[in-house]
Amino acid sequence: MTHILIAPDSFKESLSALEVAEAIRGGLAQALPEATFTTLPLADGGEGTMEALVIAAGGRYETTEVTGPDGSLVKARFGLIHEDRTAVIEMAEASGLQRLPQARRNPMKTTTRGTGELIIDALDLGVEQVILTLGGSATNDGGLGMAQALGVKALDAAGNAIGPGGQGLLDVSSINLHELDTRIPATRFRVICDVNNPLTGPNGATYVFGPQKGATDEMLIALDQGMARYGALLEQVVSRKLVEMPGAGAAGGMGMAACAFLRGRLEPGVDVVMDAVGLREQLKTADLVITGEGRIDGQTARGKTLAGLAREAAQAGVPVVALAGSVGDDYDEALACGLTAVFGITPTPMDLPEALERAADNLRRVARNVAALYALPRSGA
Numbered sequence: 001m002t003h004i005l006i007a008p009d010s011f012k013e014s015l016s017a018l019e020v021a022e023a024i025r026g027g028l029a030q031a032l033p034e035a036t037f038t039t040l041p042l043a044d045g046g047e048g049t050m051e052a053l054v055i056a057a058g059g060r061y062e063t064t065e066v067t068g069p070d071g072s073l074v075k076a077r078f079g080l081i082h083e084d085r086t087a088v089i090e091m092a093e094a095s096g097l098q099r100l101p102q103a104r105r106n107p108m109k110t111t112t113r114g115t116g117e118l119i120i121d122a123l124d125l126g127v128e129q130v131i132l133t134l135g136g137s138a139t140n141d142g143g144l145g146m147a148q149a150l151g152v153k154a155l156d157a158a159g160n161a162i163g164p165g166g167q168g169l170l171d172v173s174s175i176n177l178h179e180l181d182t183r184i185p186a187t188r189f190r191v192i193c194d195v196n197n198p199l200t201g202p203n204g205a206t207y208v209f210g211p212q213k214g215a216t217d218e219m220l221i222a223l224d225q226g227m228a229r230y231g232a233l234l235e236q237v238v239s240r241k242l243v244e245m246p247g248a249g250a251a252g253g254m255g256m257a258a259c260a261f262l263r264g265r266l267e268p269g270v271d272v273v274m275d276a277v278g279l280r281e282q283l284k285t286a287d288l289v290i291t292g293e294g295r296i297d298g299q300t301a302r303g304k305t306l307a308g309l310a311r312e313a314a315q316a317g318v319p320v321v322a323l324a325g326s327v328g329d330d331y332d333e334a335l336a337c338g339l340t341a342v343f344g345i346t347p348t349p350m351d352l353p354e355a356l357e358r359a360a361d362n363l364r365r366v367a368r369n370v371a372a373l374y375a376l377p378r379s380g381a
Contacts, residue, residue, distance in 0.1 A: 001034060001035065001036060002032060002034075002035040002036070002287050002288070002374075003035065003036045003037070003038070003285055003286055003287050004028060004032070004035055004036070004037050004038075004286065004287065004288045004289070004290060005037075005038050005040060005282050005283065005286035005288070005289045005290070005318075006021045006024050006025055006028070006037055006038065006039045006040065006289075006290050006291075007021070007039075007040040007041075007042050007279070007282075007289055007290075007291050007309055008020040008021055008024065008041065008042065008290075008291045008292035008293065008305075008323075009042055009043055009044065009046075009048060009291070009292065009293045009294075009304075009305040009306065010041075010043065010046075010047050010048035010294070011292070011293070011294040011325050011356075011359050012046075012047060012097070012098075012136060012294045012295075013097060013098050013294075013356055014294065014325070014355075014356040014357075014359045015359050015360060015363075016041070016047075016048055016051060017041035017042060017043060017048040017051065017052060018039070018041045018051060018055070019360065020041075020292050020359075020363060021039040021040070021041055022039065023359075023360040023361075023363040023364050023367070024290050024292060024323065024363055024364070024367040025037050025039060025367075026364045026367070027363065027364035027365060027366065027367025027368035027369075027370075027371065028290065028367050028368065028370070028371040029371075030364075030368045030371070031368050031369075031371035031372040031374075031375055032371045032374070032375055035371075038282055038285075038286070040277055040279065040282055041055060041277075042270070042273055042274070042277065042279075042291070042305045042309065043133075043269065043270075043273050043305060044135075044194035044268075044269040044270040044273065044304050044305040044308070045133050045134055045135050045192040045193040045194040045250075045268075045269025045270070045272075046092070046133070046134070046135025046136045046193075046194050046269070047090065047092045047096065047098070047135060047136040049088075049090060049133035049135070049192065049269055049273060050078070050079050050088045050089070050090035050093070050133055051079075052273050052276070052277060053079065053081060053088050053131065053272075053273065053276050054079035054080075054081060054088060055277075056273075056276045056277040056278070057081035057082065057276065058081075059079050059080050059081035059082075059088070060079070060080050060084075061077045061078070061079055061080070062077060062078055062079075062080060062121070062122075062125070063075055063076070063077045064076060064077070064078075064117075064118070064121045066094045066113075066114035066115075066117040066118055066121075067094070067111065067113040067114040067117060067145075067149075068094065068095070068099050068100075068114055069094075069095045069096070069099050069100055069110040069111060069112075069114070069137075069138040069139055070099070070100060070104060070106075070109065070110060070111075071109075071111065071164060074094065074099060074114065076093040076094045076114065076118060077093060078090070078093065078118050078121070078122055080122075080125070080127070082129075084125065084126075084127070085127060085128045085129065086127060086128070086129040086130070086131060087119075087122035087125070087127040087129070087130045087131070088130075088131045088133070089115070089118045089119060089122060089130060089131070089132050089133070090133045091112070091115045091132065091133060091134050091135065091136070091137055091251055091254060092133075092135065092136035092137060093118065094112075094114030094115045094117065094118050095110070095111070095112045095113075095114050095115050095137050095138060095139050095145075096136045096137060096138055097136055097137065097138045097212070097213065098136070099138060100138050102214070104214075105138060105213055105214030106165070106214050107138070107139060107140035107141075107165065107166045107206075107210055107213045107214060107215050107219065107223060107252065108140075108165050108166045108167045108215075108219055108222070108223070109164060109165035109166075109167065110138045110139045110140070110141070110164070110165050110166075110213070111139060111141055111145035111164035111165055112137070112139045112141055112143050112144070112145035112146040112252075112254060112257075113145035113146065113148060113149045113164065114145075114149075115132075115143075115145075115146045115149075115254075116145065116146035116147065116148065116149025116150045117149050119132075119146070119149075119150065119262075120149065120150065120181065123181065123183045123184075123187065127187070128187065128188065129187065129188040129189075129190065130187055130188070130189050130190070130262075131190045131192065131272075132189060132190070132191045132192070132258060132262070132264065133192050133193070133269065134191065134192070134193040134194075134250045134251035134254050134255060134258070134269075135193060135194050135195075135250070135251055135269075136251075137213070137251040137252050137254065138213055138214075139165070139166075139213070139251070139252040139254075140165075140166040140205060140206055140209075140210055140213060140215070140223050140227070140252035140253065141164065141165050141166050141168060141169065141252060141253070142166075142169055142199075142205075142227055142230050142231070142234075142252065142253030142254075142256065142257055143251075143252075143253055143254040143256065143257020143258065143261070144162075144168060144169065144172070144230070144257065145164055145165075145168075146254070146257060146261070147175075147180075147257060147261045148161075150180055150181045150184060150261065151179040151180045151181050152175060152176070152177055152179070152180055152261060153174075153175070153176040153178070153179060154168065154172050154174075154175050154176075155172070155173060155174045155175075155176070156171040156172065156173050157171075157173040166219075166222075166223045166226055166227075166252075167226075168226075169223070169226030169227055169229065169230040170222060170225070170226040170229070172229075172230055172233065173233075174233075175233060175234060175237045177237065177238075177261070180261065184261070184262060184263075185263065189258065189262040189263065189264035189265070190264065190265060190267055190272070191255065191258040191259070191262070191264035191265060191266050191267065192266075192267045192268070192269035192272050192273075193247055193250040193251065193255055193266060193267075193268075193269055194250075194268075194269050194270065194304055194305070195247065195249070195250050195302070196246035196247050196250075196302070197209075197246075197247070197248070197249035197250065198243065198244050198245070198246065198248050198249050199227055199228075199231045199242070199243045199244070199245075199248040199249045199253055199255075199256050200224055200227050200228045200231065200243060200249070201224070203249075204224065204227070204249045205227060205248075205249030205250070205251075205252050205253045206220055206223045206224040206227055206249075206252075207220055207224060208249070209249075209252065210223060210252075213252070227253055228243070230253075231243040231248075231253075231256060234256070234257075234260050237260075238260045240259070240260065242256045242259060242260060243256070245259065245266075246266075247266040250266075268308075270304065270305050270307070270308035270309075271308060273305075274308055274309070274312065279309070279312055280312060280316070283312060283313060283316040283318055284316065286316075286318050287318070288318065288319055288320075288321065288374060289309065289313050289318055289319070289320040289321070290320075290321050290322075290323070290367065290370065291305075291306055291309055291320060291321070291322050291323070292322060292323040292324065292363065293305060293306055293322065293324055293325075294324065294325045294326070295324060295325060295326045295327070295328065296322060296324035296326075296327050296328065296331050296334050296342050297327070297328025297329075297330050297331055297333075297334065298328060298330035298331070298333040298334070299328075300331070300333070300334040300337070301333045301334050301336065301337040306320075306322055306334065306337075306339065307334070307337045307338075310337050310338030310339050311337070311338055313338065314338040319340040320338065320339050320340050321339075321340055321341050321342075321343070321370055322334070322339050322341070322342045322343070323342075323343050323344075323345050323363060323366055323367065323370070324342060324343070324344055324345065325344075325345060325346065325355060325356075325359060325362075326344060326346070326355075327342060327344040343366050343370065345359070345362040345363055345365070345366045346358075346362060347362065347365070
């Protein structure tokens with residue numbers, strides 16, 4: 001009997017990894033009714049990582065009210081695992097793109113303050129460790145909003161507190177850690193992310209990820225200049241080299257901020273999640289792996305979920321088929337990392353809102369067709 005492991009990432013702004021897995025399972029079962037399935041939601045540090053870790057550990061959630069990326073109050077949750085000793089905080093819950101429609105995205109103004117407030121709420125419950133997952137942010141403030149929520153003083157040349165967002169990076173003249181929450185140094189912070197971009201420059205936080213957060217060409221220039229200025233200042237404050245550190249540019253500079261203010265250690269998200277969910281054990285009984293991601297392109301091969309999954313599946317001798325909301329022209333790089341085949345799921349040209357709305361139905365349809373192809377050799381035997 002065929003056993004299929006369904007191990008996708010989330011489809012950004014559309015479906016969680018668990019919802020993607022269920023849609024794929026529904027399609028596969030139509031063409032392979034006698035097959036058995038295991039659903040294993042994965043993530044790489046971006047959206048869905050908290051859910052994957054909480055499900056794997058049998059944890060629970062706490063819901064609270066914090067500052068959203070545009071300054072309004074939002075309901076956000078964080079996970080508690082390991083008998084409530086570890087908090088799993090997903091930055092996107094408080095400061096994510098999904099919190100803002102396209103027309104309201106402006107990285108000059110959006111803030112990470114809510115992420116800092118989630119950390120405070122977790123510390124109030126007495127946690128000993130925080131796993132902070134980056135990715136999916138609507139922000140480009142270098143994590144300074146988070147730091148301010150934790151007690152850090154960021155002042156302009158006149159001694160006034162700087163305002164929110166990337167604009168504040170253009171104004172900040174001094175950073176003072178004397179009022180940082182005293183529980184921060186006593187807490188272990190693991191920071192997991194899915195990119196290794198430096199803080200600034202053409203491959204940095206602003207130019208690579210700023211456009212999807214609403215940055216115009218003029219904003220990109222100002223934001224990158226502000227980020228460089230802020231990074232140089234922060235290096236002086238903490239006496240550490242940070243700007244060129246791989247991953248410093250993750251989540252609009254939150255990678256650097258987490259290392260500087262939280263004394264965190266950056267870790268590849270996909271490896272942390274694969275270990276937590278027991279992927280290697282699951283591969284031992286799988287005949288086929290079906291995975292998925294919102295977009296598959298050259299970036300997929302650079303630390304993303306599918307690259308890590310393909311690596312482990314190749315070692316176990318299990319083929320991996322990937323389904324994607326969209327497929328980039330450079331998807332051959334993803335195939336080269338070990339994927340057996342890649343299929344786009346949109347049946348006809350459609351705009352992004354329609355593609356997001358129809359993602360589940362499109363996943364089921366394509367999964368059914370993949371399963372029918374997989375069954376062909378057996379039906380002809």
